[in-house]
Amino acid sequence: MNIEQIKDRVKQAYTDVDSVEFLETQIEKGIEKHRRNYREFKALNPDKDFAFWKKRNEEINLNSTNNNEVIAMGIFLLALDKFHPDE
Numbered sequence: 383m384n385i386e387q388i389k390d391r392v393k394q395a396y397t398d399v400d401s402v403e404f405l406e407t408q409i410e411k412g413i414e415k416h417r418r419n420y421r422e423f424k425a426l427n428p429d430k431d432f433a434f435w436k437k438r439n440e441e442i443n444l445n446s447t448n449n450n451e452v453i454a455m456g457i458f459l460l461a462l463d464k465f466h467p468d469e
Contacts, residue, residue, distance in 0.1 A: 383452070384460055392456025403458070412461025413435050420467050430461055 383391070396405035416439075423435050439462055442455055 385440060385444065388444065388452060388456045389459050389463075392453055392460065405460075408444065408457045409461045409464060412457055413465045416461055416465040417467070420465070426469075436462060 392405070393441055396402055420432070420435055423430070440459070442457075442458070448457065
């Protein structure tokens with residue numbers, strides 16, 4: 383599975399109204415975690431940019447078959463897509 387397939391799989395798993403709200407809440411929590419992690423990264427690596435940090439975070443084990451791990455990865459990646467360090 384590739385990154386886009388994981389994100390699509392998670393989106394499809396949360397298609398009904400209650401599930402969509404849950405997914406959005408989890409993504410918002412993920413964005414806050416990314417915000418904290420990026421601040422720490424920049425403090426330690428002032429010469430590195432957001433593109434470098436994002437690419438590094440996308441390098442995850444894509445070979446998992448565990449459904450819970452796939453969902454966690456998908457939420458992590460969806461939050462990463464929505465995170466913008468300048469906001």
